[in-house]
Amino acid sequence: MDSKIEEVYLTVSIDTECDHDRNWARSKPLTCHSINRGLPDILQPAFEQVGAVPTYLLTIEVLEDPESVDSLRNLNGNFEYGAHLHAGFVEPQKKHFDYAGVDCSDFQSSYPPEIEYQKLITITNKFEEVIGCKPTSFRAGRFGASIETIKSLQKLGYKVDSSVTPGIKWVEPNGVVDYRKAPGQPYFPGDSLVNPGSSDMSGDMPGVENRILEVPVTLMPQSFRRKPKWFRPWFSTVDEMKAIYAYHLKKYANQKVVTINMMFHSMEVIEKASPYPQTTDDVKRFVDDMQQMLQWCGEEGAKFRGLSDLHAVYQHS
Ligand SMILES: [Zn+2]
Numbered sequence: 001m002d003s004k005i006e007e008v009y010l011t012v013s014i015d016t017e018c019d020h021d022r023n024w025a026r027s028k029p030l031t032c033h034s035i036n037r038g039l040p041d042i043l044q045p046a047f048e049q050v051g052a053v054p055t056y057l058l059t060i061e062v063l064e065d066p067e068s069v070d071s072l073r074n075l076n077g078n079f080e081y082g083a084h085l086h087a088g089f090v091e092p093q094k095k096h097f098d099y100a101g102v103d104c105s106d107f108q109s110s111y112p113p114e115i116e117y118q119k120l121i122t123i124t125n126k127f128e129e130v131i132g133c134k135p136t137s138f139r140a141g142r143f144g145a146s147i148e149t150i151k152s153l154q155k156l157g158y159k160v161d162s163s164v165t166p167g168i169k170w171v172e173p174n175g176v177v178d179y180r181k182a183p184g185q186p187y188f189p190g191d192s193l194v195n196p197g198s199s200d201m202s203g204d205m206p207g208v209e210n211r212i213l214e215v216p217v218t219l220m221p222q223s224f225r226r227k228p229k230w231f232r233p234w235f236s237t238v239d240e241m242k243a244i245y246a247y248h249l250k251k252y253a254n255q256k257v258v259t260i261n262m263m264f265h266s267m268e269v270i271e272k273a274s275p276y277p278q279t280t281d282d283v284k285r286f287v288d289d290m291q292q293m294l295q296w297c298g299e300e301g302a303k304f305r306g307l308s309d310l311h312a313v314y315q316h317s
Helices: 033-050 060-064 066-074 113-131 147-155 238-251 280-299 309-315
Strands: 007-016 054-058 080-085 137-140 169-172 175-178 257-265
Touching: 007 033, 007 080, 007 137, 007 280, 007 309, 033 054, 033 066, 033 280, 054 137, 060 066, 060 113, 066 113, 080 113, 113 147, 238 257, 238 280, 257 280, 257 309
Parallel strands: 007 054, 007 257, 054 080, 080 137
Antiparallel strands: 169 175
């Protein structure tokens, strides 16, 4: 089949948080090595080497920590900062005030829409106070978003959300989020987060320039009952990631633009700060795989972009 693809974009979206332990509880005592060492010494130099443009999605713990704020303000290079909300740690109805040793799996989308909106205002204002501009990209903690999330983000001036993981249904004690029918490529959501909205500008939908672009995390469905495969170091080998890339180029060959969205957490490049790399050798393998993959994508002709830059690409395509 002839491919109609004119451009492939590669974005790297990173949940950027305080250190955790191997069970996903926040570290005790609370540390932020992934911010103070991970971003300046490991991740940003690795991205610069291959020309990638990461988007660091910042949590409230990081925005509230003076040393992390210094590190974020001093980071050099080509990158974007966005916001990442873990609902139990943000007012109103904040549940935890001492974060050390705490896990909270609440989906923000399980709170009443008005409370979720207020939580988004809190983190958006904090981001602006610390970083000096408004965030325009976002991911929900535990991927717990809904169309109400999108409406709130739209009101707050965001451009891109990346909370959708196509093919996956997430279950937590406070709710269920079902992305099994979500599109695998970016879209402007309509009446539900998993349905693209009509692109015609009549009706009561605002024009796409004012709508949130959903940039789903890149996954590949697998046969039978196997879980989808992530385009993500540690979860997949370099060869597996190449296969996922090829799958998207084939499946979406009738589109002009294809986007590949690699996600992971900043803590994954600090040993024992997540359930994943536990030794320095593990971290080395993680970073090597990530770089090798990104280098290969660049050689294949993919263009690196921050999450928010994709809005203009899709608005005009
Ligand atoms: Zn998170």
